[in-house]
Amino acid sequence: MEWLDAVTLARIQFAFTVSFHIVFPAFSIGLASYLAVLNGLHLWTGKEVYLTLFNYWKKIFAVAFGMGVVSGIVMSYEFGTNWSVFADKTGPVLGPLMGYEVMSAFFLEAGFLGVMLFGRARVGPKLHFFATAMVALGTFMSAFWILSVNSWMQTPAGYAINDVGQFIVEDWFKVIFNPSFPYRLVHMLLAAYLTTAFVVGSVAAFHLLKERKRMGEPGAVPSPGSHEATRVMFSMAMWMAAIVAPIQIMAGDAHGLNTLAHQPAKIAAIEAHYETQKGAPLVLFGIPNAKEERIDYAVKVPYLSSLILTHSLDGVVPGLKEFPVADRPPLGIVFFAFRSMVGIGMLMLCVGLWSLWLRYRGRLYDTPLMHRLAVLMGPSGFIAVLSGWIVTEVGRQPFTVYNLLRTADSHSPIDATAIAFSLAAFVVVYFSLFGAGVYYILRLMRSAPGVGSGAADLSIHEPVRAAGIVPGSTLAAKTTQTGVTGSRGDRT
Numbered sequence: 001m002e003w004l005d006a007v008t009l010a011r012i013q014f015a016f017t018v019s020f021h022i023v024f025p026a027f028s029i030g031l032a033s034y035l036a037v038l039n040g041l042h043l044w045t046g047k048e049v050y051l052t053l054f055n056y057w058k059k060i061f062a063v064a065f066g067m068g069v070v071s072g073i074v075m076s077y078e079f080g081t082n083w084s085v086f087a088d089k090t091g092p093v094l095g096p097l098m099g100y101e102v103m104s105a106f107f108l109e110a111g112f113l114g115v116m117l118f119g120r121a122r123v124g125p126k127l128h129f130f131a132t133a134m135v136a137l138g139t140f141m142s143a144f145w146i147l148s149v150n151s152w153m154q155t156p157a158g159y160a161i162n163d164v165g166q167f168i169v170e171d172w173f174k175v176i177f178n179p180s181f182p183y184r185l186v187h188m189l190l191a192a193y194l195t196t197a198f199v200v201g202s203v204a205a206f207h208l209l210k211e212r213k214r215m216g217e218p219g220a221v222p223s224p225g226s227h228e229a230t231r232v233m234f235s236m237a238m239w240m241a242a243i244v245a246p247i248q249i250m251a252g253d254a255h256g257l258n259t260l261a262h263q264p265a266k267i268a269a270i271e272a273h274y275e276t277q278k279g280a281p282l283v284l285f286g287i288p289n290a291k292e293e294r295i296d297y298a299v300k301v302p303y304l305s306s307l308i309l310t311h312s313l314d315g316v317v318p319g320l321k322e323f324p325v326a327d328r329p330p331l332g333i334v335f336f337a338f339r340s341m342v343g344i345g346m347l348m349l350c351v352g353l354w355s356l357w358l359r360y361r362g363r364l365y366d367t368p369l370m371h372r373l374a375v376l377m378g379p380s381g382f383i384a385v386l387s388g389w390i391v392t393e394v395g396r397q398p399f400t401v402y403n404l405l406r407t408a409d410s411h412s413p414i415d416a417t418a419i420a421f422s423l424a425a426f427v428v429v430y431f432s433l434f435g436a437g438v439y440y441i442l443r444l445m446r447s448a449p450g451v452g453s454g455a456a457d458l459s460i461h462e463p464v465r466a467a468g469i470v471p472g473s474t475l476a477a478k479t480t481q482t483g484v485t486g487s488r489g490d491r492t
Contacts, residue, residue, distance in 0.1 A: 030196025195381025
């Protein structure tokens with residue numbers, strides 16, 4: 001069967017692993033910046049609540065960051081095992097870019113991550129803030145290089161092809177800053193910030209509802225520190241949603257115009273147009289009929305597709321029939337994934353605008369319906385990111401390097417049975433390992449931000465308590481200054 005051949009199985013395996021991987025960077029990029037903001041606000045204002053929130057979210061960041069690193073390493077090996085022809089032909093261009101990501105982004109993150117997680121009491125607040133900012137910068141640099149790699153595959157530039165069919169670099173600036181790169185970078189970073197905002201808002205809303213329920217019980221006493229931290233957390237998340245969601249929509253519009261210029265077949269699939277049309281309607285929903293090359297049961301808005309894509313009511317929008325059948329992307333997957341992404345984006349905008357209205361009326365923390373919606377919106381950013389990547393990657397098919405290298409010509413000479421067994425192993429391991437990690441993150445989120453938890457650095461006081469030393473005593477002070485020494489004299 002066609003779906004059991006080596007190429008299809010290799011594509012399924014990579015799609016499976018990248019789908020697991022992308023949710024962790026999308027979360028950790030935004031969360032690292034959020035931690036830097038919290039740390040900076042505490043340093044600037046001296047308010048305990050910001051440090052409490054920092055210590056609450058840094059544990060979650062550490063787990064998500066670790067799972068992102070592990071899941072990302074696997075994909076590098078897949079290039080060699082399943083896509084060796086692609087790796088050989090594009091290696092002179094993409095290899096250095098991925099190396100730059102390791103040398104700049106990963107080294108920066110790894111160098112300062114330990115200080116951010118455990119070193120506040122040792123290095124002081126200012127250097128600790130610097131370390132947190134460097135981790136956030138590292139996540140940005142990682143996104144920069146990886147998106148440069150992916151964007152070059154979408155809109156290749158600055159290259160030549162040598163005698164053995166390899167892509168070689170003629171202009172590094174054009175390779176890195178290829179035509180679609182700025183749009184993809186902005187779109188992905190904003191998606192990461194929105195993803196984090198709605199996770200943070202969901203956790204805060206959960207604890208607001210929980211506190212509201214608890215206060216309805218007889219004899220309940222408010223917990224001021226935790227309640228204040230939850231309110232600040234929810235307020236910051238809703239500010240981010242209200243500000244970033246409209247910007248993301250504008251960035252998406254610019255990205256769409258760029259895609260129309262460089263990947264018109266992808267736009268034709270997104271818009272579900274088989275025929276090239278002047279004054280093209282926007283297909284809100286329908287059932288793609290590939291055999292008859294039409295959209296059944298289509299719900300359309302006249303002229304809106306042309307208006308969005310060309311900013312003119314009578315603009316021309318290309319159809320799939322403009323391209324050979326062998327060069328067309330699968331319409332159905334792209335069509336539905338795009339509408340999922342846009343639908344979630346519009347819902348995010350509505351939540352952000354509603355939060356502004358409630359904030360204006362002084363009801364942001366006293367509207368249970370809003371809080372329930374915020375809880376439900378927690379995973380929305382992940383779904384939108386996955387949908388967006390499906391549009392990006394499936395919409396590029398049938399090419400790995402757009403219009404230059406076909407997917408069918410990129411795979412390794414490997415037996416389908418071997419790929420099937422490794423795919424089955426990946427499914428078992430990923431769901432077990434990362435399922436446990438996600439479960440642990442949810443367990444951490446289920447606990448409210450601790451009262452006064454920002455005052456202590458666990459890296460110092462947990463070993464102190466374990467040694468039976470009372471914090472605040474003379475011995476504790478000396479231990480804090482010198483570190484806790486193991487049997488070999490190693491500081492821990």
